[in-house]
Amino acid sequence: MSKKQDILDATLKLFTENGARATSTKSIALQANTSEALIFKHFGSKDGLLEEIIKTGYQDAVKFLTQFFVYQNAQEYLIKTIDLPIMLVNSNFDFWRMQYKILPLNPIAQQYHNNFLNPSENKLTDIFNELGYQNAQIERDLLILVIDGIWKNYVSEKITLEQANSMAVLLKKKYNLI
Amino acid sequence: MSKKQDILDATLKLFTENGARATSTKSIALQANTSEALIFKHFGSKDGLLEEIIKTGYQDAVKFLTQFFVYQNAQEYLIKTIDLPIMLVNSNFDFWRMQYKILPLNPIAQQYHNNFLNPSENKLTDIFNELGYQNAQIERDLLILVIDGIWKNYVSEKITLEQANSMAVLLKKKYNLI
DNA sequence: GTCTATAATTTGATAGAC
DNA sequence: GTCTATCAAATTATAGAC
Numbered sequence: 539m540s541k542k543q544d545i546l547d548a549t550l551k552l553f554t555e556n557g558a559r560a561t562s563t564k565s566i567a568l569q570a571n572t573s574e575a576l577i578f579k580h581f582g583s584k585d586g587l588l589e590e591i592i593k594t595g596y597q598d599a600v601k602f603l604t605q606f607f608v609y610q611n612a613q614e615y616l617i618k619t620i621d622l623p624i625m626l627v628n629s630n631f632d633f634w635r636m637q638y639k640i641l642p643l644n645p646i647a648q649q650y651h652n653n654f655l656n657p658s659e660n661k662l663t664d665i666f667n668e669l670g671y672q673n674a675q676i677e678r679d680l681l682i683l684v685i686d687g688i689w690k691n692y693v694s695e696k697i698t699l700e701q702a703n704s705m706a707v708l709l710k711k712k713y714n715l716i
Numbered sequence: 717m718s719k720k721q722d723i724l725d726a727t728l729k730l731f732t733e734n735g736a737r738a739t740s741t742k743s744i745a746l747q748a749n750t751s752e753a754l755i756f757k758h759f760g761s762k763d764g765l766l767e768e769i770i771k772t773g774y775q776d777a778v779k780f781l782t783q784f785f786v787y788q789n790a791q792e793y794l795i796k797t798i799d800l801p802i803m804l805v806n807s808n809f810d811f812w813r814m815q816y817k818i819l820p821l822n823p824i825a826q827q828y829h830n831n832f833l834n835p836s837e838n839k840l841t842d843i844f845n846e847l848g849y850q851n852a853q854i855e856r857d858l859l860i861l862v863i864d865g866i867w868k869n870y871v872s873e874k875i876t877l878e879q880a881n882s883m884a885v886l887l888k889k890k891y892n893l894i
Numbered sequence: 895g896t897c898t899a900t901a902a903t904t905t906g907a908t909a910g911a912c
Numbered sequence: 913g914t915c916t917a918t919c920a921a922a923t924t925a926t927a928g929a930c
Contacts, residue, residue, distance in 0.1 A: 541914075557821040559737045563906060573915050578907060580913090642817045642872070643735040676882045679875060683865040683883070684858075691861055694820070704854045705861070712890070719896075740923060751897050756925060758895090 542580050544570040549587055554636040558588050558644060589646055595633040596650045602629050603658070612668040613715055619662065619681065620709050623689035624702050634693045684709065720758050722748040727765055732814040736766050736822060767824055773811040774828045780807050781836070790846040791893055797840065797859065798887050801867035802880050812871045862887065 548570035552561040563584055567574040581587040606625060607618055627634045640647045659682055666674035692702040710716045726748035730739040741762055745752040759765040784803060785796055805812045818825045837860055844852035844859075870880040888894045 557735070557737065559735065560821070562904075564904085574906085575908080575916080576914060584906070639820045642820060643738070673882070673886070676879070676886050679879055680862075680883050680886060683869055683875075684862060686869075687861040687865040691864075697857060697861075701854070701857055704851075705858050708851070708854050708858060741925085742923075752924085753898080753926080754896060762924070 541570070541572050541576060545572060545577055545580065545587070546591060550591055550632055550636055553588065553591075554632065554639055557640055558584070585646065588644075591633070591636070592647060592650050595630060595637070596654050598630055598633075599626060599654060602626060607658070612665045615661070615665050616669070616713055617710060617715050619658075619665075619685060620706050620713075620715075623685050624692060624699070624706060627689050627693050628699075631693065634689065638690050638693045719748070719750050719754060723750060723755055723758060723765070724769060728769055728810055728814055731766065731769075732810065732817055735818055736762070763824065766822075769811070769814070770825055770828050773808060773815070774832050776808055776811075777804060777832060780804060785836070790843045793839070793843050794847070794891055795888060795893050797836075797843075797863065798884050798891075798893075801863050802870060802877070802884060805867050805871050806877075809871065812867065816868050816871045 545566060548566050549561070552566055552569060555561075563574050563577050566587075567577060577584075577587065581590055603622075603626075606622065607615075609615060637647055637651065641651060659678070662678040662681060663674050666677045671677045688697075688702055688705060691697045692699065697705070707716070723744060726744050727739070730744055730747060733739075741752050741755050744755060744765075755762075755765060759768055781800075781804075784800065785793075787793060815825055815829065819829060837856070840856040840859060841852050844855045849855045866875075866880055866883060869875045870877065875883070885894070
C-alpha cells in the first residue's frame with residue numbers, strides 16, 4: 539500500500555460522502571494519514587486528483603464492457619443491455635457510487651461518462667429495428683432511461699440487489715426475451 | 717420586486733449552475749444586486765436560504781399534486797402517474813432543475829423530496845394488484861424508476877419535451893391504457 | 895430594510911528541508 | 913517520496929450605521 543493509493547482511497551470515500559467541492563484537501567490528508575503537500579505533489583490539484591480516479595474508473599469500465607459485450611444477435615444484445623447496469627456496478631461499486639453522487643454537478647465526471655456511454659447507446663436503435671419494434675427511437679430512449687435508473691437506484695441503495703435483479707427479469711419478460 | 721425575492725431568484729439560478737456548496741454568498745449578492753449582509757438578515761444562513769427555496773418549491777408541488785390527482789379508478793390513476801413527471805416539471809421547471817442537480821449530495825433536498833414522494837408511491841402497489849398484475853411490488857418499483865427517470869432526463873435536457881411525451885404515450889401502450 | 899466594514903476560519907496550493 | 917511551515921485568497925457570518 540503506497541501513500542499515493544491511500545490518498546486515492548481516502549478521496550473516493552470522502553468525495554462519495556460529501557462531493558468533491560465540499561471535501562477539503564486537509565480532510566483527505568487526515569483520512570489518508572499523509573500531509574496535504576503530498577496530495578499536490580502527486581496529483582497537482584484537487585481536480586487532478588478527481589480526474590485520476592475517474593480516468594481509472596472508466597478505463598476499468600471499458601475493459602469490463604468489451605469483455606461483457608461479445609456480440610451474438612439482437613436478442614442477446616438486449617439481454618446483455620438489461621443485465622449490464624447491475625454487473626457493471628458490482629464490478630466497482632464504490633466508484634459508481636461516487637459517480638452517481640457527483641455526476642449532476644461535476645463537469646469532469648459528466649465528460650467521461652458521456653464518452654463511455656455514447657457508443658453502446660447508438661447501437662440500440664438498430665437492435666430495436668432489427669427486432670421489428672415500431673418507433674425504435676423511442677424504445678431506445680426508454681430502455682436507456684431504465685438502464686440508467688437501475689444502476690443509479692441500485693448504487694444509491696434506493697433498491698436492493700434483489701430488487702434490481704427482479705427488475706431485470708421483469709424487463710426481459712416485457713421485451714419477450716425469456 | 718423586493719430584494720428578498722431578488723436574492724431567492726439569484727440563488728436558484730446559481731445553485732442550479734454550480735450547486736449550493738460551490739456558490740458563495742458573495743456571488744449571490746452580486747447577482748441579486750444586494751449586499752451579502754442582507755442575505756443573512758433575511759435567511760439566517762446559506763442553508764436557511766436553500767431551505768426556504770426548497771420548502772416553497774414542495775409546497776407548490778403538493779398543491780399541484782392534490783389538484784392533479786383526483787382519484788377515479790385504477791386505470792386513470794396509472795395514466796395520471798405516467799403523465800405526472802412532465803406536468804410537474806412544467807409547472808416549475810427552474811425549481812426542479814435545481815433539485816435534480818443537488819439531490820444526490822444535499823440532505824435538505826433529499827429530506828423534502830422523500831416526504832413528498834412517499835404517499836403517492838405507496839398507493840401504486842394496490843393499483844397494480846387491482847389491475848391483476850403478477851408481482852405488483854416489482855411492477856411498482858419499475859414504474860417509479862421510470863417516472864423518476866423521465867423527470868430527471870427531461871429537466872436536465874437529456875431528452876426533449878417531445879421525447880418525454882412520446883415516452884409517456886409508449887408507456888401507456890405498454891400498460892394497455894390506450 | 896439595507897448598506898459598509900470587518901472579523902474569524904477555512905481553503906487550495908507552494909517552499910524548502912530531509 | 914514525504915513532511916513542516918506558511919501564504920494568499922476566499923468564505924460565512926456579524927457589528928453597527930443609516
